[in-house]
Amino acid sequence: MTYNNEDFFPKATSETELLIDKNTIEWFYKIFDPIPVSMILVDKDTNILMINNEFCKFLEVSKDEAIGKKVIEINPNSRFPIVMRTKKAEIAWKHTFANGHTAIVHRIPILNNENEVLYGFGMVLFDNMEEFHNIIVKNKLLQTEIKHYKQVLKKIQGAYYSWDNIIGNSEKMAQAKEFGKKTSKTGSTVLITGESGTGKELFAHAIHNASRRSHQPFVKVNCGAIPHDLLESELFGYEEGAFTGAKKGGKIGKFKFAEGGSIFLDEIGDMPIKMQVKLLRVLQEKEIEPIGATNPIKIDVRIIAATNKNLMYLVEKGDFREDLYYRLNVMTIEVPPLRERIEDIDTLTKSLLVKLSNKLGVYVDSISKEAIDILKGYSWPGNVRELENVLERAMNLGEEGKILPIHLPSYITKKDFNAKRNTACRQLSEIIEEMEREIIIKYLKDTKGNKLKTAKLLGISRSCLYDKMERYNLSV
Structure with missing residues (x-):
């Protein structure tokens, strides 16, 4: 169908080069008429330039009745006059038409470079509210399912925590996280x-969850909890018949389970020397050799190790291989003890109260300032784990949803009392320890980690230096 209303299709002027002529309208119909979505185009005065077949059926009008008329003559409830005046698009608006149909619509003003309105484009996104409702419900169900399966996948893969789960904004913790x-x-x-x-x-x-391996397995191994004679088979697996008692079909080791992902070797300082040699081969050659196997197996696994021991001290004692230490000590992160980030106790306590409330079903949402001050005055040799245990005990004893000093264990409250009674002594001890730690660090840096030279500069024996390094958790 061709529309020849010359008054309706004005000629182009110097004011705008985007004026739509009748040939363009005909092309619009060729494009939009076959599409089963209601669409309309109006000029700056809201006269209808184009309306496709689907919209005509929806409004129950013919094209001859609609073309050239103002949109409010066809749909008195139209908001196009408002959109053209405000120059603001209305996206996904719920709109009730004059014929009683309710739909979700878009109304978009088309502007030139001088921010002047040229045209208005409209589209009915959903002409059936029940269909729209069903899509929303299905989408919510889909999102719920996706969330559920993501959680299941993380449980299968083994890594549950992200950076958001590491609480603390102190300088030392912020540096460690960064x-x-x-x-x-x-x-x-x-x-x-x-x-x-x-x-x-x-x-x-x-680290695993923020890496490119996040969708691959995360396997945890506590090197100190597995008997030494079983550790090799746990890590590397074995072939069928490799030794007496080997199960049929053999066994896949932890490294093979972690293929493509990460393996977390906790308490690496407790690994026996024999296994350290085999681990060094894994790091150097990127391959493992199951017990009883004739050929090594190539693997792609990232190693994340952890220890609460001073590995360099163990190296000097002969309990840890020096070459393995340097292979592991590529990217080293030192997690600060709680006593060095006391300012984090407030936020840590709030987070732990939420966690413990969900775990125990005992809802405690606050702690008194006096109790917090006592917690801040304690040295926390057990760190965050000890704080969590103290709070769990207090929650079981607390009343009316609040933790008070009386709910804290006596060894903490007595320490706080003694500290208040003898503050000068406690502070002097802390100052001496802090200064000693800083001096040792400085001398180690000056000697580029040479323990013998550092011990001579400090006027102490090398074994004494190692004891102090272990005490202050120093590594070079």
């Missing part, structure tokens, strides 16, 4: 050091 995030972007071996209970495993999870 370095960890940079580390996660590489494929290098990672060594996480820190005292027991500081959250080294959380860092390992977060």
Whole structure:
């Protein structure tokens, strides 16, 4: 059908080069008429330039009745006059037409470079509200299912935690997290050091989940919890008949399970020397050899190791291989102890209360300032793990949803009392320890890690230096 209303299709002027002529309208119909979506085009005065077949059926009008008329003559409820006046698009609006149909529509003003309205384009996104409702319901169900399966997948893969689960904004924790995030972007071996209970495993999870291996397995192995004579078969597996008692079909080791992903070797300092040799081969050659196998197997696994021991001290004692230490010590992250980030106790406590409330079903949502002050005055040798245990105990004893000093264990409250009574002594001890630690660090840097030279400069024996390094969790 061709429309020849010359008054309706004005000629192009110097004011605008985008004016639509009748040939363009004919092309619009060729494009939009076959599409089963209602569409309309109006000029700056809201006169209808084009309306496709689908919209005509929806409005129950013919094209002859609609073309050239103002849109409000066809649909008195139209908001196009408002859209053209405000120059603001209305996206996914619920609109009830004059014929009683309710739909979800788009109304979009088309502007020139001078921000002047040239045309208005409209489209009915959903002409059936029940269909629209069903799509929303299905989408919500789909999102719920996706979330559920993502959680299941993470459980299968083994890594549950992300950087959001590591609580703390203190300077030392922020530095550790920032370095960890940079580390996660590489494929290098990672060594996480820190005292027991500081959250080294959380860092390992977060590094894996932020890496390109995040959708691959994350396998955890506690090197200190597995008997030494079983550790090799646990890590590398064995072939059928490899030894007496070997199960039929053999066994796949942890490294093979972690193919394409990451393996977390916790308590790496407890690994026996015999296994350290085999681990070194894995790092150097990227291959494993199951017990009883005739040929090695190539693997693609990232190693993340963790320890609460001073590995360099173990190297000097002969309990840890020096070449393995340097292979592991590529990207080292030191997780600070809780006593060095006391300012994080407030946020840590709030987070742990939420976690423990969900676990225990005992809902405690607050802690008194006096109790917080006591927690901040304690040295926390057990770190965050100890804090969690203290809070769990307090929650079981607390009343009316609030933790008070009386709910804290006596060894913490007595320490706080003694500290208040003898603050000068406690502070002097802390100052001396801090200064000693800083001096040792400085001398180690000056001697480029040479323990013998450092011990001579400090006027102490080398074994004494090692004891102090282990005490202050120093590694070079």
